[in-house]
Amino acid sequence: MIQAGIVGATGFTGMVLTELLWAHPEVRLGPLTSSSYVDQQVSDVFPHVRVPGTYVEYSPEAVADCEFVFVCYPHAASHPVVGELIDRGHRVIDLSADFRLADEDAYQHWYGFQHGRADLVPKAVYGLPELHRERIAAADLVANPGCYPTATILAALPLVRDLGIATVIVDAKSGVSGAGRAPSATTHFSRVHDDFRAYGEVGHRHTSEMLQELGRVAGTPVGVSFTPHLLPLDRGILATVYCLPAVGAELLSQDALMHLYEGAYVDEPFVEVVAAAPALSEVQCTNYCRISPRVDEAAGLYKVVSVIDNLLKGASGQAVQNLNIMAGFPETLGLGAQG
Numbered sequence: 001m002i003q004a005g006i007v008g009a010t011g012f013t014g015m016v017l018t019e020l021l022w023a024h025p026e027v028r029l030g031p032l033t034s035s036s037y038v039d040q041q042v043s044d045v046f047p048h049v050r051v052p053g054t055y056v057e058y059s060p061e062a063v064a065d066c067e068f069v070f071v072c073y074p075h076a077a078s079h080p081v082v083g084e085l086i087d088r089g090h091r092v093i094d095l096s097a098d099f100r101l102a103d104e105d106a107y108q109h110w111y112g113f114q115h116g117r118a119d120l121v122p123k124a125v126y127g128l129p130e131l132h133r134e135r136i137a138a139a140d141l142v143a144n145p146g147c148y149p150t151a152t153i154l155a156a157l158p159l160v161r162d163l164g165i166a167t168v169i170v171d172a173k174s175g176v177s178g179a180g181r182a183p184s185a186t187t188h189f190s191r192v193h194d195d196f197r198a199y200g201e202v203g204h205r206h207t208s209e210m211l212q213e214l215g216r217v218a219g220t221p222v223g224v225s226f227t228p229h230l231l232p233l234d235r236g237i238l239a240t241v242y243c244l245p246a247v248g249a250e251l252l253s254q255d256a257l258m259h260l261y262e263g264a265y266v267d268e269p270f271v272e273v274v275a276a277a278p279a280l281s282e283v284q285c286t287n288y289c290r291i292s293p294r295v296d297e298a299a300g301l302y303k304v305v306s307v308i309d310n311l312l313k314g315a316s317g318q319a320v321q322n323l324n325i326m327a328g329f330p331e332t333l334g335l336g337a338q339g
């Protein structure tokens with residue numbers, strides 16, 4: 001049994017983590033911190049979350065008894081707290097972007113802030129188990145991946161690793177919970193309901209993770225063009241990922257492509273390869289990523305559709321998967337279907 005606390009527990013990812021850790025058979029749920037809801041009960045803030053607990057102000061002392069701490073702050077706000085916790089000997093899973101990029105200068109370029117704990121950047125492990133399981137197991141600091149990058153990297157990975165794909169085009173759609181709990185002019189109901197739009201169509205910051213991880217897999221830079229869209233629903237990401245082979249390269253047959261994907265993910269507990277393009281409803285409220293790869297002969301490319309729940313495989317579920325790996329628990333523990 002280990003004790004795990006949540007810093008920034010009143011956001012959407014913190015809310016889902018609270019439920020997951022409370023139900024986890026090997027975890028004692030530790031302090032839940034908040035600055036806006038101190039002394040309020042979990043059920044005061046989230047009436048559907050039936051977890052006993054009272055929010056407390058964050059301080060290093062408040063989480064001192066926790067071997068593991070999840071940090072669910074926005075980017076730029078996270079790294080000072082993560083640094084403080086690492087300095088005090090905790091093992092930390094950071095759900096923000098603050099340690100996802102291996103190049104300390106990239107934070108200024110993609111996120112517009114100067115990293116205050118650049119000393120920890122080389123120690124952080126990118127927390128995509130399907131790519132870095134062994135390093136995650138030994139890590140003290142895991143940078144939980146972004147939701148769009150999770151759906152995209154898992155979709156493109158077998159092709160990029162085995163076939164020398166040079167360019168990946170990502171057309172992805174997310175439910176509104178991906179933007180966090182605080183409403184904004186672009187995410188409130190009247191703006192989103194019954195409408196559909198692209199945003200951040202050039203230079204979206206999640207592109208940086210896709211470039212980094214797909215480039216690592218390929219062993220050479222891979223071009224990524226990423227267009228996110230806002231779907232008028234709560235949870236889920238659907239990414240259609242176009243993988244362009246080198247000019248003149250012969251396309252695999254559909255059977256060979258399925259064989260490639262099934263082989264790549266045969267041992268992965270949370271990746272399912274399917275023949276027909278999956279719907280969001282097939283993965284909502286679960287930690288699964290479901291992927292369907294197709295050969296598009298007319299266009300001379302591969303087209304891969306991938307779906308996840310942004311708050312589970314795209315955030316808190318993947319964070320618990322990483323905790324299980326770090327703590328030496330079975331990787332699927334506490335990650336049954338979530339309602």
Ligand SMILES: NC(=O)c1ccc[n+]([C@@H]2O[C@H](COP(=O)([O-])OP(=O)(O)OC[C@H]3O[C@@H](n4cnc5c(N)ncnc54)[C@H](OP(=O)(O)O)[C@@H]3O)[C@@H](O)[C@H]2O)c1
Binds near residue numbers: 010014034072
């Ligand atoms: N939503 C997703 O689908 C998703 C997926 C993957 C990764 N992420 C990442 O996970 C992190 C948390 O996401 P979320 O969706 O849970 O966000 P959120 O709903 O906006 O919640 C963030 C929480 O952090 C606290 N907070 C807000 N601003 C803060 C600040 N400047 N300094 C300190 N604390 C602050 C707030 O709680 P109090 O006011 O109570 O302190 C808030 O509830 C973000 O970095 C996000 O990018 C989110």
